[in-house]
Amino acid sequence: MLWSLSFCVLSYIFLMLMSLSTLFLGVWFIMSDMVIFIEWEIFMMNSSAVIMTFLFDWMSLLFMSFVMFISALVIYYSDEYMKGDLVINRFIILVLMFVLSMMFLIISPNLISILLGWDGLGLVSYCLVIYYQNVKSYNAGMLTALSNRVGDVALLMAVAWMLNFGSWNYIYYLDFMSISWEMNVISGLVVLAAMTSSAQIPFSSWLPAAMAAPTPVSALVHSSTLVTAGVYLLIRFNLLICETEISKFLLLISGLTMFMAGLGANFEFDLKKIIALSTLSQLGLMMSILAMGYAKLAFFHLLTHALFKALLFMCAGAMIHNMGNFQDIRYMGSFCRQMPLTTICFNVANLALCGMPFLAGFYSKDLILEVTSMSNLNMFSFFLYFLSTGLTVCYSFRLSYYSMIGDFNYEVYHSLSDEGWIMLRSMIMLMVMAVLGGCLLSWMLFPSPMMICLPLELKTLVLVVSSLGGVLGYEIFKMCISFEMMFKKSLSVNFLGSMWFMPFLFTYGSNHFPLWHGNFGVKILDQGWSEELGGQKLYSQFGKFSRLNQWWQSNSLSVYLLSFIIWVFILVLVMI
Template identity: 70%
Template sequence: MIWSLSICLTSFIFLFMLSILCLFYGFFFIFYDLCYFIEWEILSLNSNSIVMTLIFDWMSLIFMGFVLFISSLVIFYSDEYMLGDLTINRFIILVLMFVLSMMFLIISPNLISILLGWDGLGLVSYCLVIYYQNVKSYNAGMLTALSNRIGDVALLMAIAWMLNFGSWNYVYYLDFFVNSLEMKIIGAMILLAAMTKSAQIPFSSWLPAAMAAPTPVSALVHSSTLVTAGVYLLIRFNSIIFDNYLGQFLLLFSGLTMFMAGLGANFEFDLKKIIALSTLSQLGLMMSILSMGYPKLAFFHLLTHALFKALLFMCAGSIIHNMKNSQDIRSMGGLVIHMPLTSICFNVSNLALCGMPFLAGFYSKDLILEIVSLSYLNMFSFFLYFFSTGLTVCYSLRLVYYSMTGEFNSSSFHPLNDEGWIMLRGMMTLMVMAVLGGSLMSWILFPTPVMICLPYLLKLLAVMVSLIGGYFGYELSKFALSYNLQSLHYYLLINFLGSMWFMPLISTYGVNYYPLELGKKVFKVFDQGWSEDFGSQSIYSNSVNYSKWMQWWQNNSLKVYLMGFMFWSSILVLLII
């Protein structure tokens, strides 16, 4: 236990100090508009050199600072959450490998080194999803790994296609060759890779399945590491997808992802899956504003979202921990009485998610919606933006209604308490950032004030949609608990909306099961069937038979030789006659 405590605390202190350093340099770089491009020659042989390239600009440094800050608090939190785990050292090392892979991805201007971080994230995430080693975890891990492999293959194809330019440092070519055919093909591959990693339609089903991982991992994955890798990659490659068919394609699919996740969360009863679907909704928001050509705004929302989403997952973990591993929100209720400090953190992060004024989420979400209102956008995408915002408030209020208010719905003799001080310290540190982080980052990223002038009703639309969404969330919660069970009349619709539009079924069977089953059949019929019969096995069995015959023929038996001699001599005589 002493060793496990020391590895947690050592990792926490090291990562926390590193995050402060990265954030300080990030702010320094943004004030002085600096960008360092570092090349380290690993090996030089006969005028061929292997060079590791790193990029340090304000974006990579600030994002690294946020990732390290959140991961340090998550590791600190894990010390109590994973208290009974005998293999906590392995867990902490896996989390550190996860963070290291993300660092590789962030500071790489080179597609090869990006692939190292990208594949590192995929591999370590598989190890973390299957951490509890039961059937559900194994299935979730396989779905996560195979879905992400599609993106890895797309990235490999982009690497192969970049040979046309003579180097894999994409930074050199983005602005000059933006309209070339090669760059458009590379852009399509990068877009596919980013859509799989950030779980956009039709690759969305792995994200809720990945909730099989321990909750500290979920807090890390859903805030700043795995799912944000795709968004970060597209922020770097933004000039390729802006103002062409790739951007329009991404706008449609990210808007639908946002809409689908918002609807699905309103019919879900698993606490972690509701928060996972809210992550999916926010990823759709980031991707959609990115496709409209606002990478800085997408990055701003990426940072603010990381703060309150990590806090939301840590609060959920604390609740699950106290509920003795029950995740069903129907068995909760009245937690505000039993766990007041956790409830405060939970409600602050929920309000930040909804875009409550002056919390972290407000600064980025409100700005995004106002930019959307100001942009030249079709009616369908406009509807998806605002309706999905209403759905966010709807499922957030529903979650609060079920878990925080009313009477406690589980056993009356239940050890609910708020005494996990290690977990609470981590949560309260993040709560301060979830309150102050949005305004701080908005001052730093957008130092010049911008006046967005909109008609009165359009300006109030975001507030109106949020209030209507909250009202519907409250009414739907009461309706679901009523005794007349009217919802059974709409069972098929609710089943369709609540199961992410049957996407897990399509993913598990269409993407994973049937291709693997087909591969098994091809392997049995061809590799182990016909090709064996007519190939190696046929040669082997014929060789064995011929050698047996030859051995029999050459056996040292006088009778055989005499019979042979007499037979052939008689044939010879007959031929002569």
């Protein structure tokens, strides 16, 4: 019976069963406060053992459970979304390789095996971004791959520095490294790697560009795999960066990233890029609370964010699918009449992103902002936190206005409907988790509630800022498209709406200066004089000597010479 099912459905069943198993194990590990460390000796050569290590604790098991749950629903969703693909099994295998690489990264307490998972994520993400084979996809894939290579190099250098401790199992040395001067080097390299993977400033330009991938891939990448790998790595290394200069730097950069992404999303018209910029904003929030020393809180928001962000992308995919692969929100509208179920899921995910009370995002986001209000934080960072929260609600309501409330501006004859039941089942399952996941996780991770003691003004500040952002988002963007076009002519709006010109600097700048000069240097030096006087010169000289030797041995001259020597020898003997 099982063999009659498609590869998509089989993968969905397998991943869902694995997700439930690891979820129950994770809950058991939380209740019993247990950690399992496994060392598997692969082989031994000359008394040197090659050992693979795995770390199973409540954090790795819960994260694995969420990754497999979301990837199972994404694969099931892809069965209908990618129906036109003639080789859909290739797509599913790539997604499974992506999930496997993430598993390696999650359960590895060893920098070498982390690098294996990290490089696997980078390679497979490149393959998925260029899946729709066109020039835009190739450019986006190259930008994604080259940006993440910076993090790979940083991890390789951290591997080299870890040799000073005698092993690459960093989990043994975290307490010791916190009092070592080498802490600054290793923690700086790990923070650099995390910044590239989680697209913090100045590596932010690849995240919206990666939207060239199919929408199911975007749902997986932006919720629980590639972009969260950097946050998870820093959660594991959080003892290294607590109360150091690096943590202050990370707090500033992540706050600016959060602010920049919130501003950019308010000027964007591509549906998928708006959701990508909201991911960037939430990554900045996770990084900033992590830099303040609240690793468990960052992990809590990482899990809740994965649920509603995957749901947002799935709903966006259903809308794009129904509109014939059209993504401009200015041409959307009145989806609440044509696609009511999709609209319900989309609005629940949007409200969870805004921190609507008693949805998944509320439990983590509200707690983060209240802990921020209670912390000893400077005024600039405090301003960035709350302004970015207001901007999040602002672009969420703007998105709802354009897609749900406004007039439908695309075609008179259209086929919008909620008939894709495979996609709808995936979205409804995620919607249930987006509603219930936050409270369940808060009960599991924080059985003893945090004591938040704030004055009334600060306590209500989150709600006030969110309400103001929602009202502004609805009122400002009721303007006509002509007003928006008029605004877009100004330099300031171009600057704010293009991620502070980062994509231009990282594509045009790198193409015209470093890469061009690098190519020139390669042509002149590596493929020029060094070849002419080095490898190629040696090759040509040895070739000449070899041909001369071959000629000497292959012609009759050697026979004449030998006979001449023999006759001379006989003549000498006769004369004697």
